[in-house]
Amino acid sequence: MGLPRFTRPKGVSAESSPNLYVANCGPAVGLSFDTIASAFSTFGEVKGVYAADESGTRVIVSYSEESSAQTALKVLDGHPCPELGGRCLHIRYSVFQPPSQVDNLVPVSLEASELNIPGVYLLHDFVTAKEEEELLAAVDGRPWRSLAKRRVQHYGYEFCYETRNVNTKRHLGELPPFVSSILERVLLFPNLDDAANVVLDQLTVNEYPPGVGLSPHVDTHSAFEGLIFSLSLAGPCIMEFRKYSEGVWPSNPASEKNVENSENSSNFSRKVIYLPPRSMLLLSGEARYAWHHYIPHHKVDKVKDILVRRGSRRVSFTFRKVRTGPCQCEFPPYCDSQI
Template sequence: MGLPRFKRPGGTIESSSNLYVANCGPAVGLTFDTIEAVFGAYGPVKGVYLADESGTRVIVSYHEERSAESALKALSRRACPELGGRSLHIQYSVHSVCQTRNVNANQYLGELPSFLSPILEKMSLFQKLGYAETVLLDQLTVNEYPPGVGLSPHIDTHSAFEDLIFSLSLAGPCIMEFRKYSTGVWLTSPDTLNDEEAQNSEKSSKFLRRAIYLPPRSILLLSGEARYVWHHYIPHHKVDVVNDTRIRRASRRVSFTLRKVRKGPCECEFPEYCDSQK
């Protein structure tokens, strides 16, 4: 339903007819129609929009402020059965002056949380693997996954973030799949790719598939072709099969994804997949 026409507020907003809703969106298996139906219980919804390229945050725009206020009080920080049991994090939002497909590199929201310092220190050691530049990360996304909730196939926007993307898994494990789609198929928007393929993904002729197991407290690094070409995806189910062993997902999984915001166009070696080089 479009890209952001609103933005997350930098300070406190007393009231607004627009809500910024985190832990909610197509990348976690929730369609715009489903989101609108749930929030529509509190008043007529003008529209539901992506808040950014992650697909895990949306803007719900009401016609009246009192509808937004009712929804915020009823849904914020509470598990919502109609939305896959996800705990939503909601605050008021405001109109954005500019529309963009990328993060706003000039909209600095402050330092990363201090409790991440030991983790960032460990990540900085990855330069010893052959990366020329020191790893300096300045963007953090936190997502919470109840049992059975996954992540739709997507590639992080090239022009939004630099090469290295780190993902820290906490609380519970999961399987993450990587898919390299055949020519033309990858052009499909991440929120419209058919998740039903996951049930028979090994038999699909549309993409190559690789899967890895992410145990709790593990760090995943995406770089090069894995970051720029392969979609990453977490199946929407409650049990993963690892080496013929069935592993039930925990009651809660939390991921910390850390990136570095790109300040200019992407000049990667994969122009056919790159929004900067189209």
């Protein structure tokens, strides 16, 4: 089945849809989703702005009320919008054709507080659009290592995918200067009691093409300390968290393929959050040690009944602190050092 498309309703009245397909508008022409939402909010409450395709020049603006969409189309279609740099927009109504493969079995949260998982925090707009552009340019100017479905870069210490661990005897050097401001900023992360003691020394950069995700896993307890920061750039995605019953916890990496395929298992709890570009996710405590995290292999995610395309790429910067001794966390049934 091909990618689902946003389509224009046929033979229906102007009030038929609260969703607008807007062309000549998007990140590729220098307009952030927040800027677009602000401009369109003049006509009513905007539920969200989403990429309509991978071009970066077309978006879906979703209103809470159909009447708001009707007014916005009447005022803005074919006319320059001062709030968007005077760009002349081309607008049509849009309806969604949600395919079964992107139907989530659990609702998608927009805020970490909605998950009710101790230790999960999410900060939106952790970096600016300009900083995002500079970070992407910095990694694109350095060599990538190709894996089966994605590309990676490692700094500080190399992550070994075969063992899901790091070789502490092989130090690659300090983290690159282009992340210095990020390292300073994480020290100010809310709800971080031991912020002054955070010395992150390992960075993995992942580039995900459309449709590529991440298998369910917990970062190995004995490999890394208790704080994991992940910055999302370029494209959005959803992340699912799974907490398994102690008796079915996958005790070795080889079993994780079975974990990924157990979509309908009753042996785990599931919760899902939406990660927009430029957001920073923190996993700590229970969330870091006892919950698998997983990025479904989708090209389109369903968020609050809206289909959100992931874009042409998503790049994540994951910062961690390498552990030099055994883990002594409070979750021994899930700990490779204590099993």
